[in-house]
Amino acid sequence: xxxxxKRNGQAGLLWPALVLCLMLICWPLAGCSxxxxxxxxxxxxxxxxxGMAMTDKEWKEKLTSEQYRVLREKxxxxxxxxxxxxxxxxxxxxxxxCGQELFSSATKYDSGSGWPAFYDAAGDNAVDEHEDRTLGxxxxxxxxxxxxxxxxHVFADGPEPTGMRYCINSVSLDFQPAGGAAPxxxxxxxxxxxxxxxxxxxxxxxxFELIDGVTAVDVGxxxxxxxxxxxxxxxxGQTGHAEVARVTYDPKRVSFQRILDLFFVIHDPTTLxxxxxxxxxxxxxxxxxxxxxxxxxxxxxxxxxxxxxxDPVVTQVVPAETYYIAEDYHQDYFRKNPQQAYCQAVIxxxxxxxxxxx
Ligand code: FE
Numbered sequence: 451x452x453x454x455x456k457r458n459g460q461a462g463l464l465w466p467a468l469v470l471c472l473m474l475i476c477w478p479l480a481g482c483s484x485x486x487x488x489x490x491x492x493x494x495x496x497x498x499x500x501g502m503a504m505t506d507k508e509w510k511e512k513l514t515s516e517q518y519r520v521l522r523e524k525x526x527x528x529x530x531x532x533x534x535x536x537x538x539x540x541x542x543x544x545x546x547x548c549g550q551e552l553f554s555s556a557t558k559y560d561s562g563s564g565w566p567a568f569y570d571a572a573g574d575n576a577v578d579e580h581e582d583r584t585l586g587x588x589x590x591x592x593x594x595x596x597x598x599x600x601x602x603h604v605f606a607d608g609p610e611p612t613g614m615r616y617c618i619n620s621v622s623l624d625f626q627p628a629g630g631a632a633p634x635x636x637x638x639x640x641x642x643x644x645x646x647x648x649x650x651x652x653x654x655x656x657x658f659e660l661i662d663g664v665t666a667v668d669v670g671x672x673x674x675x676x677x678x679x680x681x682x683x684x685x686x687g688q689t690g691h692a693e694v695a696r697v698t699y700d701p702k703r704v705s706f707q708r709i710l711d712l713f714f715v716i717h718d719p720t721t722l723x724x725x726x727x728x729x730x731x732x733x734x735x736x737x738x739x740x741x742x743x744x745x746x747x748x749x750x751x752x753x754x755x756x757x758x759x760x761d762p763v764v765t766q767v768v769p770a771e772t773y774y775i776a777e778d779y780h781q782d783y784f785r786k787n788p789q790q791a792y793c794q795a796v797i798x799x800x801x802x803x804x805x806x807x808x
Contacts, residue, residue, distance in 0.1 A: 504597075504665065512641060512665075513547060520619050521547050521599035524591070529564025532620025536560075540628040542572065542772070546621065548597035548666065549643065549696075550775060552576050553616065555628075561608075561615055566623070568616040569608045575778060577616075579604060592616060596668065596775070626772075641665060641700050644709060645672050645738035645770050647692035648717035649725025653797045654695035656784035657716045657804050663704025669695050669783075670775040672738055679774035687730040694738065696773060706744055710751045713737070715807065716800045719752075720761035726796065735765040745769075 504512070509522050519525040529535075534543070543553040543566075553568040553576075561567035571577045575595055582591040582603065592601045601622045608615030648654045651669040658667045671679035674690030684691045699709060717725050719735045739745040748767045756763045784797050 508665065509547075514621075516621050517546055520621050521601075524600040526602075527565070527619045527621050532565060534566045534620040534623055534625065535564060537566070537625075539625070541630065542626045542628075543568075543618075544624045544626055545594040545597060545599055545601075546624045547599040548594060549624070549698075549773075550576065550594055550596040551773070552594065552601065552623065553618070559609060561617065563617055565602065565617050566620055567608070568618065569610075569612045569614055571616060575775075577601065592618070594622075640702070641698055642706070642744070643696060643698045643740055643770075644706070644744055645670075645694045645696050645740075645773060646713055647673070647694045647734055647736035647738075648713060649693070649728050649733045649735075650792075650796070651693040651695050651776065651780065652783040652793070653716060653800050654693075655782070656797050656801055657712060658695060658697045658709075659785075660801065660804050660808065661699075661704060661708075661712065662808075663702075664697055664699045664709075666698040667695055668775060669693070669780050670773050671732075672771055672773050673736060673768065681777055681780065684732050685730075687732055689732075691732060691774070692734050692736050693732050693776075694736070694773075696775075706747050707751070710737075710748060712804060712807065714751070714755060715803055719755065719763045719765045720759055722764045735763075737765060737767050738770040739767060740770045 506522070510518055513521060516527070520527060538555070538558070540555050542551050542555070543558075544550060545552055551572045553570075554572050557568045557570045559567055559569060571592075578593045578595045578598075580591045580593065582589045589603045590605075592604050593599060594601060599622060600619075602616065602618040605615045605617060606613060646654055646658075655667050655669050658664050671684050671689070671691035672694045673692045674684075676683065676689035676691060679689060679691045683689050684693065697709065699706075717735060721735075723729065723731045723734050725733050725735075737744075737748045739748060745767060748765075752763050752765055752767065784793050784801075787793055788798075
């Protein structure tokens with residue numbers, strides 16, 4: 451009897467707990483993106499599904515505590531609490547963790563769920579989808595394809611033309627107004643980003659990946675008049691876009707001056723629209739700055755270099771514009787294809803110069 455009373459006593463405590471659990475489980479069924487609470491990369495040296503190879507500690511330093519909870523631990527912001535739920539400006543939504551373009555305002559609509567909703571992602575490669583069997587349901591989780599950050603879930607109850615509803619946490623997003631400058635997606639942590647054109651972007655990326663204090667590098671296109679960018683059209687020279695590397699760095703660990711020094715070592719800033727055998731405006735020397743301090747430092751560095759070199763420096767210094775991330779096979783090209791002839795003949799000697807400087 452003692453045992454039964456004891457069990458009954460436990461059951462008396464268990465039932466309210468079970469009811470509470472059921473309430474917690476049922477709440478997100480009406481909404482969209484309640485997370486599992488299971489850490490995405492808790493405690494790991496390298497985050498799971500993380501193309502940026504940042505440690506858990508580095509993510510905590512980069513993100514606010516709420517962003518870390520949602521993006522890295524698959525959490526969910528409270529419904530109707532996010533800044534982009536009732537928000538209808540024209541522009542582009544970027545990943546708050548890495549700056550990748552994720553959604554266009556043209557696909558945003560009010561689903562009434564309390565979270566921002568989109569009927570499509572920005573391009574085929576912006577987001578990844580994964581089966582999520584947490585909370586006793588089968589749902590489809592949506593993550594940033596670049597950094598692996600948790601964004602929300604996608605459901606097949608959206609409007610035409612896709613019939614899909616991407617239900618996304620505001621806290622996972624940054625916003626770039628149409629025609630406006632790219633937001634400082636590194637503001638969360640104090641990191642800064644500069645976009646550099648120095649000829650073939652495979653070279654530029656490989657060089658900056660060697661630098662301590664550079665926390666992320668990827669390659670893409672910037673600076674043209676075309677509203678789309680892919681390798682084939684950029685190579686035609688008709689889009690006006692340059693091949694560029696987007697370099698994110700921690701100013702506490704590496705100065706912008708050092709970034710500039712390396713930039714001018716890995717290419718010839720005196721050849722207009724040309725780097726060696728690579729000819730065309732897509733190979734131009736250009737610095738797309740994101741802060742006034744970067745602009746001033748770049749202009750000063752060019753003036754100093756100009757006095758030293760026999761030929762005039764033709765490097766452009768212009769504000770950062772829309773960044774079009776390049777196709778997957780261009781990312782980490784040197785690391786994935788070290789034996790390829792161009793990598794051996796062109797990239798490897800440039801990396802040797804950088805290694806001698808380090
Ligand atoms: Fe991301």
